Amino acid sequence: MSTTPNPPSDDGISAAIAAHRDEPGALLPILHDIQDRMGYVPAEAVPLIAAALNLSRAEVHGVITFYHHFRQHPGGRHTVHLCRAEACQARGAEALIAHAKAELGCDFHGTTADGTISLEPVFCLGHCASGPSMMIDEEPHAGVTSARFDALTRALRTDPRRHE
Amino acid sequence: MTVTLFVPRDSTSLALGAEAVARALMVEAERRGQSIQVVRNGSRGMFWLEPLVEVATPEGRLAFGPVSAADVPGLFDAGFLNGGEHRLGLGPTEEIPYLKSQERLTFARVGRTDPLSLDDYLANDGYRGLRRALNLSGASIVGEVAESGLRGRGGAAFPTGIKWQTVLETRADRKYVVCNADEGDSGTFSDRMVMEGDPFLLIEGMTIAGLAVGAAEGLIYVRSEYPHAARALSQAIAVAEGSGYLGHDILGSGKSFRLAVRKAAGAYICGEETALLESLEGKRGIVRAKPPLPAIHGLFGRPTIVNNVISLASVPVILDRGAGFYRDYGIGRSRGSLAFQLAGNIRRGGLVEKAFGLTLRELLYDFGGGAASGRPIRAVQVGGPLGAYLSEAEFDTPLDYEAFAAIGGMLGHGGIVVFDDTVDMAHQARFAMEFCAIESCGKCTPCRIGSIRGVEVIDRIVAGSDRPAQVPLLRELCDVMQSGSLCAMGGLTPGPVLSALDRFPEDFGPKSALFPAGRGV
Structure with a gap:
């Protein structure tokens, strides 16, 4: 499975948020879903996730940067x-x-x-x-x-x- | 007549080419007009023989390995489907000494069955433990687990029954069973082998745990580095749900248990139970202070069982065969069996499930056959990256929790990493500090900063810069980390560092400089 970097698309982000926002502890499942769709977690995702989960942007950013798995920029193919x-x-x-x-x-x-x-x-x-x-x-x-x-x-x- | 063949789907077997072998077998059979059925089983755990191909015969399964795709036409030429001789032939699988001399209680089915076939699971004693548990009270199940002497197989060796008893006794509107499948320690793969090779076993163990303490929800926290394990579990959960073994009204008992897989995200610290709970709650994996214990105040503040994969996977056999059966294996306070994992520079690496009590030497030489390089074994790290490095002088220690603690080691999860005489132990000590610096959650200063200072001090010792002052400084730093860290990450990192320094001082420079007169070892 390749992780093709697609240009940031609000659709992918919104779809990932909609798919998981009602799960308890939804943040990691949302981030995984976004990265699986887009190859990384774009900066544009942070305020959208924060608003959906009633978190601060700093909290979302903190989680993205804590885990080695999440990329903030597109990688190779x-x-x-x-x-x-x-x-x-x-x-x-x-x-x-x-x-x-x-x-x-x-x-x-x-x-x-x-x-x-x-x-x-x-x-x-x-x-x-x-x-x-x-x-x-x-x-x-x-x-x-x-x-x-x-x-x-x-x-x-x-x-x-x-x-x- | 259709002949049944077995080619593992275990990810190590895949990493060694099992997929290409399975394809080659089907192509070659087709070409020759031979009807075959290829079952993708788990691995037997003899990794130097992988990909291991087995042929079902009326006299039992015959093994061939390690097989590459290029060997396949030759195997057919030799008539391997009908008992023909071939240089890769190993005879009856169950007679291979490495396998025959094991005591497989938890791993009884792994490698024998199709991991995703519920029929196969049921035909090989699966779900007998759950059927018995459904007729017992929660307290009786907990009593059985306590009586078996089972201790946490993730490394800490805390009595499982006591943990369960605490969750059982704590009143709450909701309780959880969490499986710690964040198997991040180098030299360990037993969790992975169960998840990929016998996922229903873990599901059954967690279901029994739920019944025992009155929890209706379970989560399996699987590391993101294990995509095959996560997929196998998700598929098995769907099968179990569809067949009434999970979900609402299990087997008509009126009891419910729901299970889901949650993917980790590459943080070693999340193998620590409180950091794992934070991660499941959607936060950074920062360690929590204990108390409160997770058994009382765990996931989302509810009473939670947090157990390792092998702990939970050992529960079905205990319920099926009885606490006494399990307890009769082992020595001292280490009851039952441990799935030892022989890793690193070892000729015959793999999984060895044995009752506690054999010696490290028996494992390294009788099973492992010495170093893969053919050189002498110099150092062995037991119990993961936070375990002590042991030298030849300690190889006769019996594999028992207390015996290892007595020599300043840690049996842990039974992962054993072997190094030959080319290893540089100062380099390994430095790596332990570097690993801690990279993976520390950052909560405790001695762990977060101490590990960085540790790398620098070791660099100065190795460079010969001011050794007489730097060695005591390293010991002092280790002391601060040991006593000033909340969890095992900072608290145990000094283990590999100091054991390397104490047991292999020659690698750190001239002895006289390391241990100035009057200080001694």
Whole structure:
């Protein structure tokens, strides 16, 4: 599943708010829904959510920035999460991370120059007996070598659909 | 004749190529005119053999692994569907020593069944615990769980029965059962394996918990890094609702229990129960001061059971087989079994469910086969990122909550991360502080700021800058974090730091500089 960044659309935001506003503790479900639809949580969403849930804008902003999962700006077409936790470290994650940054030409929280891939660190994907692990969007990969990393990410970057 | 094959849908198996293997099997069978049925089971938990393909035969299931898509034509050529020999053949699955020498109470079904088939679940002893619970009073259910000796499997090891008793006794208009499925600790995957491989088990455990304390609503807080687990749970909940096992009037008993999955958002601290409750309420995951206990004043201020996945998933077998059956496993005050997870640099990594009491060495060498690199094992971190690093001298410690506490360690959830002799323990100590700095919720200064200062002090020690003053400073800082933090994040981060310093001082620089005359260790 790709997280295609669409231009901010009030429709997506309003639909997400309408779908969850009556749930108890609705804020996280709303934010997830917006990010699933749009690829990030645009600044325009904050006052709309605040008004719907009777919260201050500061409270909504505080929640968005507290959680690593929520993005405030559009990312690349795909997100690669590389595990940097202990079990993957024990199997060479740090060398893979260094290689990944060089291969993609960006640091953690950055995006490749062609806008295809955002690189994010993650603390554990639960494949701890088979590391180093990573996740491309929601697709898991374990036992990732540098060569495998290159093959997987180059396939994304030459995917003709990325210009759709 | 249609032959039944099993290819796991467990996400680690998928990460190792199970999807391509399943597709290749179907394509190749089609090409050869062979009729097959591919069941997508959970994983058996032998990850060095994944993707593990099993073939159902009249004599039981035969295992092949690790299978890649490229191996598939060769397997057909060898006649693997009819007992043909192949280099990937492992014989009868249940006879593989790693599996055969386990005591699978909680994981009895995982890897054997189709996780989303209620029929499969029922045919393999599923929902027997719930059927018995429906005929018991809440107090009797709680009594049974207390009697079993079950303690919180998420790491804290608090007696589950006492927690439930508190919720049962607290009067309120509404109560909740919350499952902590925010399995964020590196080296742990047992929660994930249950959610993906036997989701009805967790649903059954939570339903029994609801009956026990009089709660009609449950929430499962699943980490966003586990999309497969969240999907499997949502699908299983829909099936259970459709079949009368969840929702209004469960199995005609007049009792109700509703269950929903809530997605976390990538904050490690939300594995701490009070931060988790804040998150479920739609707030930042900031730790709450205790008391009041969540059992009295929990989700939305109501009495709430907050239990880990494995704690709740252990309840059905206790209700089904009786408290005594479960209690007869284990040693001392550690009763029943623990789903140990062998992770990191280990030859045979995976899930080992055993009664408490075997030694760490047996797990590392008899099950694990030593380091995957073939080099000596130098350090082992038990109990997650906040657990102590142990050295060879402690490998004969029995796996028991109290025995680990006695050596300054923490058995926790039974996650075990193995490092070979190339590990730099000063680097690991620094990582523990860095992790705390990134993941601290920010409420307590010793945790929020202390962890940043900790990284700096370790950097100075490693750089050899003013070591005689910096080492005591690091110890003092750890002392402040331990005694000045509300929760385990700040309170336990010093564990891996100090254990690395005490047990592997050579990695921090010349010993004489670390321990100046008169200070000792």
